[in-house]
Amino acid sequence: MICDTLDQLHLYKGFHKNLDTAIEFLAAHPLDTLPLGRTVVDGDEVFINVMDADLKPHTGSHAEYHRLYADLQIDLTGGEGWGYETDPGTEVEPYQPDIGKKDSEDAIFGALGEGRFVLFFPGELHRPGVEMPGCDRVRKAVVKIKMEDKYHG
Numbered sequence: 001m002i003c004d005t006l007d008q009l010h011l012y013k014g015f016h017k018n019l020d021t022a023i024e025f026l027a028a029h030p031l032d033t034l035p036l037g038r039t040v041v042d043g044d045e046v047f048i049n050v051m052d053a054d055l056k057p058h059t060g061s062h063a064e065y066h067r068l069y070a071d072l073q074i075d076l077t078g079g080e081g082w083g084y085e086t087d088p089g090t091e092v093e094p095y096q097p098d099i100g101k102k103d104s105e106d107a108i109f110g111a112l113g114e115g116r117f118v119l120f121f122p123g124e125l126h127r128p129g130v131e132m133p134g135c136d137r138v139r140k141a142v143v144k145i146k147m148e149d150k151y152h153g
Helices: 006-012 017-028
Strands: 002-005 037-042 046-054 063-065 069-077 081-085 100-103 108-111 116-120 125-130 137-146
Touching: 002 006, 006 017, 006 116, 017 037, 017 046, 017 069, 017 137, 069 125
Parallel strands: none
Antiparallel strands: 002 116, 037 046, 046 137, 063 100, 063 125, 069 116, 069 137, 081 108, 081 125
């Protein structure tokens, strides 16, 4: 997991070729110009989902994880909370195409908005979309970055 400010995103080039593609695209395309829905950057390797999302209370929500994709999450309007879990937790529903949910407690809690991003790697339990004081809805961009599948060879 990496949490930093958007003006520092370029510092993470060289980590993975698909992350480089995402960083280069974001540098050339202001996020506020992207339409709602999916924007293809490089086929299924890198794409961006822009959405209006209702935030949920921290209690009663479950951490999620992905096997194939990293999530680079950026709030465009408003600001959401997020959790990062280190406890492996227990599956709470069947794994769907590249998303699983587990019951786990936050080890770290942070907030997006104000020019920040958080990047969750495959296998990392994270809890996005947590409401913050005065904010229960955001417009956000989730950049999906395909990484090597460490779970299936």
